[in-house]
Amino acid sequence: MCGEWWRVDEAALVERIRCRDAAAFEALYDQYHRLVYGIALRVLSDVRGAEDVTQSVFLKIWSDPTAFRGGNFGAWIARVARNRGIDVLRGGAFVVQGEIPAMPSAQDALDDYVMRKLESRNVRSALARIPQEQREPIELGFFDGLSHDQIARRSGVPLGTVKTRIRAGLRKLRAELQEVGIR
Amino acid sequence: MTPHDAMLEKVAAYALGTLPVVDVAGVTEHLHGCDECTTEYRELLSAVTALAYSVQACETGEEGPQVSPLLKERIMQRVRPQNRIAKLRTRPLAAIAACIALALLGVAAFAWHPWTTHPGTGIVRRYAFADGVLYVKKDRITIAQRLAPLPAGRVYQVWTLARGARRVSPSVTFPATSSTVNVAMDTATLAAVAISVEPAGGSPQPTTKPVVFVRL
Structure with a gap:
């Protein structure tokens, strides 16, 4: 061993x-x-x-x-x-x-132990506090594997807006997680 | 929007995993030389990982999607058999001798231990390892062992690992001459038991590799 x-x-x-x-x-x-x-x-x-x-x-x-x-x-x-x-x-x-x-820089991005302790429902709660127009492109990108172009076409918004909303949404989620104690 | 703002948007896509393949090399290179974007990536990667954790399946007993325990069996069957078969092929006589020894140890432990005289007092789980058998009951573990003799000043020490814990916890020490060791404990969250060789009196954390490691 x-x-x-x-x-x-x-x-x-x-x-x-x-x-x-x-x-x-x-x-x-x-x-x-x-x-x-x-x-x-x-x-x-x-x-x-x-x-x-x-x-x-x-x-x-x-x-x-x-x-x-x-x-x-x-x-x-x-x-x-x-x-x-x-x-x-x-x-x-x-x-x-x-x-x-x-x-x-990715090595200390977050602590697995802290993440495991964080209950999924708390993360979902943080996610729910993100505006819908920001949450939707994030979920389409991550869980549905859509490209920015595909998200833009599906949502009917300009490509630039999709990119801006994804970044703003992730920053908002990050801030919400900090509220519940995740650094 | 400045060129750097555009790069920060690419960094967000990079963290989310939606950046077009043609842009990945450029963003990777940029990240290695830009502290601001590196910090942004690090923070957004935390958010993306949290997003992934938001859909994690439930623990047993919770309400929501759960993972079938049969899946673990299916996967572990693909992992374990080759180890055992390989060992048995290379050391057939040792394997036969070990089986006989384990059987004898098992009989001895059950014959010795008080709970076997009071059947029905609790479920006993049995785990064989190379030089002995571990019995786990609700409120104790018992180790029937035939480990190698130790030099003067050295003892065996038991370590326990609780489910979800990051490190093992120290438990009792015993000399090689003790064929049976009992540890009173709540085993509800017990995930593993290990034994290592330590200085007399024991150690706060292991100082040597384990001679026994049993995952429950």
């Missing part, structure tokens, strides 16, 4: 998975399966499809743990799940590369 086995952090678990430690893989699954499944279910609106995506995401981590190249694990696996779900929607192949660039 390698890594600091007694300290349960995601980087250590992934390091142990590289050593083919099934217990570490199980711990990672226990911590993140609800997040992965929830995203897949939101993207696909299908239980069977969401289970398949969840399985493929975790087995991909088991077969190729080097795909996680550091940084915030929660942010990374959320992006992997979202991208996989959208790939399935589009009938595409599963490609993990390029999920979130491994840049030093």
